[in-house]
Amino acid sequence: MDILLPYLHTVILAAIVLFSCYLLKRSKSSKTKLAPQAGGAWPIIGHLPLLAGAELPHIRLGALANKYGPIFTIRIGMYPALVVSSWELAKELFTTNDAIVSSRPKLTGAKILGYNFANFGFSPYGEFWRGMRKITASELLSNRRLEQLKHVRTSEVEVSVKDLYKLWYSKDKNEATQVMVELKQWVGDINLNVILRMIAGKRYYGAGVVTDENEARRCQRAMREFFHLTGLFVLRDAAPFLGWLDWGGHEKAMKKNAEELDSIVDQWLEEHRRKKDSAGESANKEEDFMDVLLYALDGINLAGYDADTVRKATSLSLIGQHFELLPFGAGRRACPGMNFGLQMSHLVLASFLQAFEVSPLSNATIDMTATAGLTSSKATPLEVLIKPRLPASVYE
Ligand code: HEM
Numbered sequence: 001m002d003i004l005l006p007y008l009h010t011v012i013l014a015a016i017v018l019f020s021c022y023l024l025k026r027s028k029s030s031k032t033k034l035a036p037q038a039g040g041a042w043p044i045i046g047h048l049p050l051l052a053g054a055e056l057p058h059i060r061l062g063a064l065a066n067k068y069g070p071i072f073t074i075r076i077g078m079y080p081a082l083v084v085s086s087w088e089l090a091k092e093l094f095t096t097n098d099a100i101v102s103s104r105p106k107l108t109g110a111k112i113l114g115y116n117f118a119n120f121g122f123s124p125y126g127e128f129w130r131g132m133r134k135i136t137a138s139e140l141l142s143n144r145r146l147e148q149l150k151h152v153r154t155s156e157v158e159v160s161v162k163d164l165y166k167l168w169y170s171k172d173k174n175e176a177t178q179v180m181v182e183l184k185q186w187v188g189d190i191n192l193n194v195i196l197r198m199i200a201g202k203r204y205y206g207a208g209v210v211t212d213e214n215e216a217r218r219c220q221r222a223m224r225e226f227f228h229l230t231g232l233f234v235l236r237d238a239a240p241f242l243g244w245l246d247w248g249g250h251e252k253a254m255k256k257n258a259e260e261l262d263s264i265v266d267q268w269l270e271e272h273r274r275k276k277d278s279a280g281e282s283a284n285k286e287e288d289f290m291d292v293l294l295y296a297l298d299g300i301n302l303a304g305y306d307a308d309t310v311r312k313a314t315s316l317s318l319i320g321q322h323f324e325l326l327p328f329g330a331g332r333r334a335c336p337g338m339n340f341g342l343q344m345s346h347l348v349l350a351s352f353l354q355a356f357e358v359s360p361l362s363n364a365t366i367d368m369t370a371t372a373g374l375t376s377s378k379a380t381p382l383e384v385l386i387k388p389r390l391p392a393s394v395y396e
Contacts (some may be wrong), residue, residue, distance in 0.1 A: 019057075021100060025134050027184060029389065034073070035071045035072050035073050035082060036068050036071050036072050036073070037072065037073045037074070037075070037080075038064050038067070038068050038073070038074050041074070041075050044077065044239055044242075045077055045238060045239060046074065046075025046076055046077050046078070046079075046238065047074040047075050047076065048076060048077055048233065048238050049234075050064075050074070051076070051233050052233050056149075056370060056372055057372070058376070061083055061085070062085065064083070065083065065085040069218070070085050070086035070088075070089055070206060071083070071084050071085075071086075071089055072169070074176055075276050076116075076233075076237070076238045077235075077237070077238020077239040078106050078238065078239055078240075079238065087155055088261065091330075092329075094330035094331035094334075095331070098331040098332055099125075099332075101233035101331065101333075102125045102333050103124045103126075104122055104123060104124055104125070104329060104333075105233070105237075105266045106124065106249040107122075107232045107237050108234040108236045108237050108243075108250075108251060108254070109229060109231075109232065109234060109250075109254060110230070112254040112255055112259050113229060113230055113257060113261070113289070114225060114230075114313060114317075115305070115309050115310075115312065115316075115317075116305075116308050116309075118305045118313035118314075119313040119316055119317040120132035120133060120136070120311050120313070120314065122317075126301065126303070127301045128300075128301060128302065128303035128305075131300040131302075132300065132303055132310070132314060133201055133336065135296050135297070135300065135314075136314070136318070136336050137336050138295075139292050139296050140289050140292060140318065141318075141336050141339070143339065146339060146340055146343065148286075148288035149198050149286075152194055152198055153194055153195045153343065153344060153347055154347070156190055156193050156194045156197070157176075157190060157347050157348055158320065158351070159350045160186065160190045161351050161352065161355045161395070162387065162395055162396075164186070164352075164355070164356065165355070165395035166395075167179060167181065168386065168387060168388060175387070176387070177387060178357075178359065178385035178386060178387045179385065179387070180361065180383055180384070180385055181380040181384060181385075181386055182381045182382065183318070183381075183383075183384060184381050184382045185379055185381070187348060189204075190348060191344065192204060192220065194221070194344065195318070195319055196319070197288070198221075198288055198289060199288055199289040199290060199315050199318055199319060200272075200288055200289075200290050201272075201288040201291075202268070202313065203288070204216035204219065204220070215264075216331035218260070218262055218264070222257060222260045222261050222264060223261075223319065225257045225260075225342075226257055226261060226316075226374075227373045227374050227375055227377075228371070228372070228373045228374075229250065229253060229254050229257055229297055229373075230373070230374040231372055231373035231374040231375070231376075232248075232250050232372070232373075233249050234251060234254075235247040235248070235250075236251065236342070240254040262312065265312040265316060266290070266312065267316055268290060268315070269290060269308060269311055269315075272288075272290045272291055272294060273294065275291075275382075276291065276294055289314075289315065289318060290311065290315060293310075293311045293314060293315065294311070297310060298299060318337070328341070334387055354389065355386065355388065355389060355394075355395070356386040356388060356389055356391070357386065357387050357388075357389050358384050358385070358386050359384065359385045359386075360384060360385070361383050361384065361385060365382045366382070367379070
């Protein structure tokens with residue numbers, strides 16, 4: 001399970017720098033007071049080494065903010081970028097100037113991994129994004145739909161709590177004994193099960209799973225890789241004329257991952273189409289998001305994309321978000337899954353704490369080292385000791 005750092009605002013703000021800078025570049029007014037540019041830019045590649053180094057970008061940008069103040073520019077290759085890191089400026093950007101920061105740059109990762117920007121989380125601001133965002137908010141992540149699919153969340157969390165109890169029970173039946181469990185994977189599996197059941201009607205992990213183990217592992221690997229790759233800086237985005245070098249081999253890896261994900265989602269879409277055809281219109285079945293997407297695109301301007309591409313891209317864009325502890329963004333691009341995310345976080349944490357007494361393995365502080373990517377995950381496992389808090393009958 002990814003556990004996000006609380007600094008994510010910085011990352012998000014950094015992510016919008018590319019198009020903010022686009023505006024800066026277009027601004028013709030010579031009277032405009034410009035933000036200071038951070039020192040240390042290289043010819044051609046600018047500050048790219050800063051962002052591509054071992055240290056995570058938000059840590060680097062935070063250090064620069066300490067030096068240059070809450071607003072400064074850097075150069076990502078040929079493009080100037082604005083970095084903002086105070087809540088006052090963030091508020092101004094996401095309210096008064098929200099229209100200006102609501103687009104997204106056409107980055108290589110979003111093109112290769114986001115079906116040529118048909119994944120609306122990566123789409124530039126415009127009619128296509130507006131239409132898809134509306135469908136997502138009203139049909140997929142609405143309170144009504146979340147209520148309808150509430151049993152998916154509750155049953156997955158219940159089963160997962162019972163799995164932990166069974167593990168404790170199998171090790172030792174002595175009530176005073178604690179067993180060690182790894183929570184990162186545990187929470188990650190719950191989230192993936194819930195989200196895949198809601199989107200594609202699939203359940204991949206734990207007891208009672210009907211899906212082929214290989215398919216599950218393949219899917220999980222491809223998702224992890226997706227998160228990692230979409231957060232990487234690609235040389236082409238900084239210096240398009242050097243794109244052919246594919247420095248670091250990121251574009252090659254992205255193409256491979258895109259093919260893998262497409263073959264998985266394509267299979268789901270076909271299964272849903274077959275199910276729809278065989279069940280007929282009158283079937284009174286529970287709808288997952290893919291079922292809804294089979295009929296909900298009517299009347300939407302698809303900006304030239306074919307409808308199945310949009311269905312696959314939208315499914316991936318929803319899977320793309322786990323339930324980490326991070327802010328939800330703000331303004332018109334703010335997270336449409338906020339209610340869902342909060343409900344899941346509360347339910348999982350409350351169920352776990354109600355069911356078990358928890359203690360750390362040692363007195364050492366928890367290792368909060370993070371990984372780079374679209375979201376920033378805890379790099380190491382989260383191992384804790386647990387023992388049941390409630391009578392055995394509650395877990396049966
Ligand atoms: C704790 C849970 C979650 C957190 C903290 C979170 C956070 C975020 C953040 C920070 C953004 C970027 C906002 C921006 O660009 O300004 C975002 C966008 C998005 N999130 Fe979430 N998210 C969560 C759960 C979810 C879930 C469960 C879903 C869907 C099932 C989801 C779907 C999306 C989508 C589609 C976007 C792109 C929106 C757009 O570009 O218009 N999120 N989320």
